Amino acid sequence: MxxxxxxxxxxxxxxxxxxxxxxxxxxxxxxxxxxxxxxxxxxxxxxxxxxxxxxxxxxxxxxxxxxxxxxxxxxxxxxxxxxxxxxxxxxxxDTAEVVRVRALEFLGSIGEIQPQPALIKLINTTTDPVLAVEALNSVVWFKDHFNGRHPVQRSDFHPIVKGGDVDDRLNYLNGIPYPAEAKGKKKKGKK
Known part of the structure; x- marks a missing residue:
């Protein structure tokens, strides 16, 4: 490799x-x-x-x-x-936002900090939609894998970038499965 x-x-x-x-x-x-x-x-x-x-x-x-x-x-x-x-x-x-995300993951995972407020702020302020998704993945990791110690609500998020996976991740926080099904479309069965 x-x-x-x-x-x-x-x-x-x-x-x-x-x-x-x-x-x-x-x-x-x-x-x-x-x-x-x-x-x-x-x-x-x-x-x-x-x-x-x-x-x-x-x-x-x-x-x-x-x-x-x-x-x-x-x-x-x-x-x-x-x-x-x-x-x-x-x-x-750190000057590199993605480094901040990884530091938040480490320090949050060992209980040194509550990572969600800083992740939410980064998601709401970054102009990079790919970084927003990376940070949202961290938010979901904390939400789903730490026995309720790191809760968030969809209403916490007001990102300045939208579209694609940002919307899908935010939908997930609302309880909408990923990927969300298109409204009005029915799944086709096998022929």
Whole structure:
């Protein structure tokens, strides 16, 4: 897998903003960065004590995608990574919105913060519809998987970007299944 530049190490919002015009050229131009991101992601496969120093370096990196993956690795380790909470806290104000989302996931998942207010604010203010969906995915994760500790209401959300998956995710918060069926259309049976 490391022989080719695997673009999945970049979040969709980054790919939409920077790679869609020519994904092959983007992958080639970021080949070394992708290898490094893969190394950071692989830290979650090692014992925490063995990986801790490298995770700390990722969280402190001047490269946003390294900070992004550092926070994701922390989330994968869960409470075991709680000693890194103080290093992750500054990422809540990161210049890269997607890094903020991952920091909110980590710190919220270990009970250090209530993540929903910051996620709601980001969703309501971002001009990037792909990032809004990424953040909404986090909102739903907290809502659905933390035994009611992170509730939200559809009325909390007033995003400035609309359409596509943003609407579908907001519908899900209203209890409408994903994907929502078109009004007035009936499913066709098999012939």
């Amino acid at each position: 490391r022989a080719m530049p695997d673009l999945s190490y970049f979040p969709e919002s980054q790919l939409a903003a920077h790679a869609m015009a020519n994904p092959v050229a983007f992958g080639q131009a970021h080949r070394e960065e992708i290898k490094h991101l893969a190394d950071i992601a692989d830290l979650m496969l090692r014992p925490f004590d063995e990986a801790k120093a490298a995770i700390e370096a990722a969280l402190k990196s001047d490269q946003p995608m390294q900070r992004y993956w550092g926070a994701m690795v922390c989330t994968a380790f869960g409470k075991q990574a709680a000693p890194l909470a103080d290093l992750a806290r500054p990422l809540l104000d």
